[in-house]
Each structure stands twice: as C-alpha cells, then as structure tokens.
Amino acid sequence: xxxxxxxxxxxxxxxxxxxxxxxxxxxxxxxxxxxxxxxxxxxxxxxxxxxxxxxxxxxxxxxxxxxxxxxxxxxxxxxxxxxxxxxxxxxxxxxxxxxxxxxxxxxxxxxxxxxxxxxxxxxxxxxxxxxxxxxxxxxxxxxxxxxxxxxxxxxxxxxxxxxxxxxxxxxxxxxxxxxxxxxxxxxxxxxxxxxx
Amino acid sequence: xxxxxxxxxxxxxxxxxxxxxxxxxxxxxxxxxxxxxxxxxxxxxxxxxxxxxxxxxxxxxxxxxxxxxxxxxxxxxxxxxxxxxxxxxxxxxxxxxxxxxxxxxxxxxxxxxxxxxxxxxxxxxxxxxxxxxxxxxxxxxxxxxxxxxxxxxxxxxxxxxxxxxxxx
Numbered sequence: 001x002x003x004x005x006x007x008x009x010x011x012x013x014x015x016x017x018x019x020x021x022x023x024x025x026x027x028x029x030x031x032x033x034x035x036x037x038x039x040x041x042x043x044x045x046x047x048x049x050x051x052x053x054x055x056x057x058x059x060x061x062x063x064x065x066x067x068x069x070x071x072x073x074x075x076x077x078x079x080x081x082x083x084x085x086x087x088x089x090x091x092x093x094x095x096x097x098x099x100x101x102x103x104x105x106x107x108x109x110x111x112x113x114x115x116x117x118x119x120x121x122x123x124x125x126x127x128x129x130x131x132x133x134x135x136x137x138x139x140x141x142x143x144x145x146x147x148x149x150x151x152x153x154x155x156x157x158x159x160x161x162x163x164x165x166x167x168x169x170x171x172x173x174x175x176x177x178x179x180x181x182x183x184x185x186x187x188x189x190x191x192x193x194x195x196x
Numbered sequence: 197x198x199x200x201x202x203x204x205x206x207x208x209x210x211x212x213x214x215x216x217x218x219x220x221x222x223x224x225x226x227x228x229x230x231x232x233x234x235x236x237x238x239x240x241x242x243x244x245x246x247x248x249x250x251x252x253x254x255x256x257x258x259x260x261x262x263x264x265x266x267x268x269x270x271x272x273x274x275x276x277x278x279x280x281x282x283x284x285x286x287x288x289x290x291x292x293x294x295x296x297x298x299x300x301x302x303x304x305x306x307x308x309x310x311x312x313x314x315x316x317x318x319x320x321x322x323x324x325x326x327x328x329x330x331x332x333x334x335x336x337x338x339x340x341x342x343x344x345x346x347x348x349x350x351x352x353x354x355x356x357x358x359x360x361x362x363x364x
Binding site for chain 2: 030
C-alpha cells in the first residue's frame with residue numbers, strides 16, 4: 001500500500017477551500033468537480049475509493065451535500081479545526097459575493113430594464129432548477145429500472161403521488177410527503193432483500 | 197421580525213430536505229402565508245442565488261438577505277450550516293447502517309418526492325403572473341442550456357437579454 005502525502009496544514013487548507021469557493025461559478029456541479037480535482041487528483045491526499053465513500057455518506061444527512069462533504073474532509077485532515085477552516089474557506093467568498101450581488105440587485109430592482117430582464121431570468125432559472133432536480137432524480141430512477149419494472153413503477157408512482165398531493169393543497173405539509181415516500185421505498189427495499 | 201421563528205423556519209426547511217433546492221417547498225409554505233416573503237422574492241432569490249459562486253443552496257441565504265437584510269441572511273446561513281454537521285455522527289454508524297436496505301430505500305424515496313414537490317413549487321413561483329408562451333419558452337431555454345452544461349452566468353445573461361427584448 002502506497003502512503004498518502006501528508007495532509008495540508010490548516011493555513012494551506014483554508015487557502016485551498018478559499019480558492020474552491022471563489023472559483024465555483026456554476027453551482028454544485030462545479031464545486032464538486034473542484035473539490036475532487038483538488039484533493040483527489042491534484043494533491044492526492046484522499047484516495048478515490050475513500051472519496052467515493054465520503055460522497056455516499058453525505059447523501060445520508062439533510063441539507064447541502066457539499067457542506068457535509070466539506071465537513072468530512074475538514075474533519076479527516078484536522079478534526080474540529082479542520083471543519084471550521086474548511087467551511088469558512090468555502091463559504092467566505094461565495095457568501096460574500098452572493099450578498100454583494102443581492103445588494104446590487106436590490107439597488108436596481110425597481111428599474112424597468114431590470115424588471116424586463118427578470119421576466120426572462122426567472123423562468124430560465126426555473127428551467128435550470130428543473131434540470132438540477134432531474135440530475136438528482138435520474139440516477140435513482142435508473143437504478144430502480146435495472147431492478148425491474150415494479151421498482152421503476154413504484155418510484156414513478158411515488159413522484160406523482162407527491163406531485164398530486166402538493167397540487168391538491170398548497171399548504172400540504174411537505175415533510176409528510178417526504179416521510180411517506182421514504183417509508184414506501186424503504187419497505188419495498190426491505191421486502192426485496194428478504195426475498196433474496 | 198421574530199428572529200427565533202425565522203431561524204427555526206429555515207432550520208426546519210434544511211433539516212427536512214436534501215440538496216440545494218430541497219428547502220424550497222417548506223420555506224415557501226412557512227414564509228408566504230405569514231406574509232414574510234412573496235413569490236417574487238423567492239423567484240429573485242433563486243435567480244441571484246444561482247448566479248453567484250458556491251453551492252446551489254446558497255440561494256436560501258440570498259432569500260434571507262432580500263427579505264430581512266444582513267441579519268436575516270446570517271441567521272439563514274447558520275441554519276443552512278448546522279444540519280450537514282450531522283454527517284460527523286453518520287460517519288460513525290455508516291459502516292453498519294449506511295448501506296442497509298432500509299436506509300437506501302428511505303433515501304431513494306425522499307429524493308424522488310423532493311424532486312416531484314419541487315417541480316410543483318417551482319411551477320407556482322414561475323406562473324405567479326399567469327402562464328404564457330414566453331414563460332414556457334424561457335423555462336425550456338434554461339433547462340436545455342443547463343442540460344448542455346452551459347455556465348449559469350451565461351444562461352442568466354442570455355435570459356436577461358431575451359426577457360428585455362420580449363418586453364421591448
């Protein structure tokens with residue numbers, strides 16, 4: 001087994017995350033790419049297999065997966081201090097730029113040209129969001145499809161069941177829909193495993 | 197502004213969802229009926245939040261800023277930061293429970309319904325001024341450009357020019 005290079009010190013770790021945070025225009029996909037490229041390909045301080053395992057772990061927690069991944073990598077290198085330095089490095093530039101952009105937007109918000117431009121930007125961003133949602137859903141559906149028609153059908157039924165409930169009542173508690181959907185597929189996974 | 201309620205609403209939305217857009221339905225359900233935010237502010241926060249660098253989910257912090265200023269944004273940021281820290285606990289039990297059928301099934305089910313409900317909520321926000329061919333075309337344009345992996349900042353510029361041209 002080849003020993004991994006020594007992990008970056010706290011100062012360097014902060015600068016690495018700062019660079020990732022400042023460069024990552026293009027949302028989550030761009031940020032994930034930069035993280036993997038920095039720690040796995042360039043510095044080689046994390047093995048590809050371990051990185052894949054860390055990426056799987058972050059799927060198990062609520063909230064932004066990228067922040068969980070940043071937390072795990074920070075912990076891996078320097079425990080609690082590593083977590084603080086990593087999150088701060090990733091978020092300081094991106095949050096500052098986001099807030100500056102928000103303030104700039106609010107100062108020109110009422111201009112007719114801004115309103116006209118926004119009429120184009122809002123639906124286009126909804127389209128981008130739809131594509132992002134599809135990119136998270138598609139691998140789940142593809143995995144179910146491989147397992148057979150019932151799994152795929154059940155998954156599609158879960159999606160449309162949630163859509164129907166959300167359409168039926170605007171104030172429907174969304175967490176209830178999430179829990180019910182999770183429980184349905186968990187039951188099916190469990191039954192299927194018992195049959196094997 | 198009742199800052200504790202504000203924090204709890206944001207925390208709940210992040211704790212009960214995954215991914216950058218996951219908190220959207222819960223936040224909208226809690227903020228809009230209270231009169232604390234409007235669909236227009238949600239639309240603007242999604243647009244500005246996606247244009248800026250970093251994870252997609254930072255649109256939540258932008259929403260906090262647009263609705264309640266710097267304090268609102270910082271409280272939203274804390275709420276966004278806390279739930280992912282749970283991964284440090286998950287890490288300990290991952291070898292034992294992480295790959296179990298129940299865990300994988302539950303996560304798959306949640307991911308599917310978050311996507312379904314997310315589409316409905318996005319639809320409500322985009323259609324707040326009514327449906328039109330322009331809205332349909334621009335939504336399709338955004339989706340196609342994102343599918344082609346065009347940089348979000350480029351999509352924003354193209355859509356802004358298209359919006360201004362259609363209005364003019």
